Amino acid sequence: MNRKVALWLLWVGFIAYILLLAPPLHLQETLTLLKNIFTLQWLAINPIILSLFSLVGIWLLIYSGLLFIDGRMQRVPFWPFALASVGSGVLGLLPYLALREPNQEFSGQKDAFLLAYAFVLGDWGDFVQQFQGDRFINGMSLACCLFCLLFPTILGDDIARRHWNNPQVFWTVALVPLLGPLVYLCLRPPLPSTIREESLIPNR
Template identity: 30%
Template sequence: MVLGSIGSGLTSCNFPYLPYARCSRLGNPKNAALPHNCDRFSSRIVPSLRRSSSGGGLSSKPCFQFYRTRFLLQRTSFSGRESSDGSSEDDELAAMDQIGGDGEEDWTTSVLLFLLWGALMFYVTQLAPDQTPSTDIYFLQKLLNLKGDDGFQMNQVLVALWYIMGLYPFVYSMLLLPSARSSRSKVPVWPFLMVSFFAGAYGLIPYFVLWKPPPPPVMKEELQRWPLNFLESKITAAVVAASGIGLIAYAGLASGEDWTEFFQYFRQSKFIHATCLDFSLLSAFSAFWVFNDMTVRKWYEKGSWLLPLALIPFAGPAIYLLLRPEIPVASSQASSSLKAEKD
């Protein structure tokens, strides 16, 4: 629970400031002080920004306020409906995503996440228990099926953990693609996801440091091509969820001797110690990315009951992936507008 609160809290702060004064550039002929299409959520977020601003500045507020504001902007995207002055919301999105893009960014979260990653790497490489290096190599060879049947029975809990760690990168791939891509940086997410199949959370946290939302619009053609057609498939989600929950049940049915032996391995083996820490980190951060994906898909009102469930290691995010709706698809006009503004 402590890791969960730290992981979600740090990541939720990784948003740029949103200067309220700059919203006026979108234009609103009826009220120049209030940006067009911002009045629908002004009663929830914008008034608190207006009260704290004098001359366009912002006072120090909890980072979650800006996080909530950014997602409220995202939740109006890609609807394709016509607004009151005849312009589509796709065009308004192209302008909205630029709000605060040139302003000062808060790097506090990125720095904290980087320090966390550095501390973890130092602990794993220098401070973690390392009393059985030869046994670690033997276990790794057995788990990779590089050793034949020599009569040794592998610990049931360790086997389940090993295969769950092989499934977790699929869960993160489905959570981060496409809803956690960065539109405000040129850092792609897929290299970090590939590294996570070998390094787990130790390979993903650097992307969390560099992540700059909101995500770019998703085109219909993208969903029909690899890898999104695979990652968005309910069949993929069902296979991953069933496999993971089966492995959790397999570990849960292990005998008390197996669990005692596993805890002894945890205290002595660097390989098993680092793997358990990796599992805890992936479980801690997953709740935030479930919330991010849920919000991008405009499913927060209906699916918020799944957020507490997402705190359950592996099973919670896997069940969410099975139940989540399709991601909204942007029109070609909106995508062209965003590309033109970037160019």
């Protein structure tokens, strides 16, 4: 199936799932959860749920590390989708992934704790119950899974853009959820510093 069509179908399907099939939204409980998170009342929160919430933010930072550069070479800039994803997670990101074109060049100027916390201290029974009964927890959990599954769709271009064409690097990063992308961001070579004279938007 065409990549763009598949991404649009995934976007529409995830919205339909959240609205029609996911457990009901408990608004008061969700607002209390968010209040506890943002006021640092973390002892009142199941560590699994707190870790998932934090991991969504980490995934957005990982994607931003690749896509703000990528967006400079696209007809559609990335920053509006970055802002949208702050409030909606993967739902704000998917349209950009569907709209962007593969591009492996760059021109212009360059400008484990959570996992252990969740697994050791988390109440998995409580998490399963909330996953099955609360739309916010259910959607946030599935969003983390989608971040992992979708990362390879942008990884290949970033590796090629940095002249690091190595299939082993791609598959190692793609197949190790979260830790693979984090290590990649730490070890990837810098972008070439040369500036091409042609347009920032590649010919299609």
